[in-house]
Amino acid sequence: xxxxxxxxxxxxxxxxxxxxxxxxxxxxxxxxxxxxxxxxxxxxxxxxxxxxxxxxxxxxxxxxxxxxxxxxxxxxxxxxxxxxxxxxxxxxxxxxxxxxxxxxxxxxxxxxx
Amino acid sequence: xxxxxxxxxxxxxxxxxxxxxxxxxxxxxxxxxxxxxxxxxxxxxxxxxxxxxxxxxxxxxxxxxxxxxxxxxxxxxxxxxxxxxxxxxxxxxxxxxxxxxxxxxxxxx
Numbered sequence: 237x238x239x240x241x242x243x244x245x246x247x248x249x250x251x252x253x254x255x256x257x258x259x260x261x262x263x264x265x266x267x268x269x270x271x272x273x274x275x276x277x278x279x280x281x282x283x284x285x286x287x288x289x290x291x292x293x294x295x296x297x298x299x300x301x302x303x304x305x306x307x308x309x310x311x312x313x314x315x316x317x318x319x320x321x322x323x324x325x326x327x328x329x330x331x332x333x334x335x336x337x338x339x340x341x342x343x344x345x346x347x348x349x
Numbered sequence: 350x351x352x353x354x355x356x357x358x359x360x361x362x363x364x365x366x367x368x369x370x371x372x373x374x375x376x377x378x379x380x381x382x383x384x385x386x387x388x389x390x391x392x393x394x395x396x397x398x399x400x401x402x403x404x405x406x407x408x409x410x411x412x413x414x415x416x417x418x419x420x421x422x423x424x425x426x427x428x429x430x431x432x433x434x435x436x437x438x439x440x441x442x443x444x445x446x447x448x449x450x451x452x453x454x455x456x457x458x
Binding site for chain 2: 240269276277278279280281284291292327329335337338339340341342343
């Protein structure tokens with residue numbers, strides 16, 4: 237499978253715990269995006285990388301959220317001290333460049349109890 | 350701040366009918382307008398896209414109509430099929446994609 241892959245597919249955690257998600261973009265795609273989607277809503281932009289540089293962060297991305305793309309390949313999204321409001325589907329997407337098509341992974345469904 | 354407004358929220362169409370979903374935007378910096386299809390448990394998948402210098406784009410049964418002056422664009426699905434039943438999102442891009450709130454389409458056999 238050469239698409240965008242995300243791990244894990246599902247994560248259940250208790251409030252206050254830290255969680256980390258991983259995204260492997262399509263090979264050679266230099267842009268990587270993180271989105272969050274809640275039930276019945278469209279995806280909301282969180283942040284994106286051009287290679288290893290994080291170029292933009294949404295105001296939705298509180299200080300508890302941090303994303304990295306250390307070698308310009310895979311990316312991780314960490315949420316510290318999770319809250320129930322963090323429960324959502326976290327989607328990763330990649331593209332070859334700004335003007336290229338965006339391909340999404342299947343997401344990580346986070347449930348905070 | 351909802352920069353892309355999508356309607357209707359849900360839509361029921363008979364097999365063979367035409368499904369029409371509408372979106373409106375405000376930000377004139379948007380330069381690319383895709384439509385995504387999403388099935389339960391899956392990420393959104395690109396369906397068709399248009400740039401603002403074109404008023405219409407057709408790919409198979411799917412057509413985007415774009416009205417730059419009105420800041421509106423719509424998706425038409427011709428000969429709708431039960432397999433088209435999914436949630437559809439319009440989106441618009443400045444630096445990153447901004448999505449509409451989605452339309453749940455149900456095509457009845």
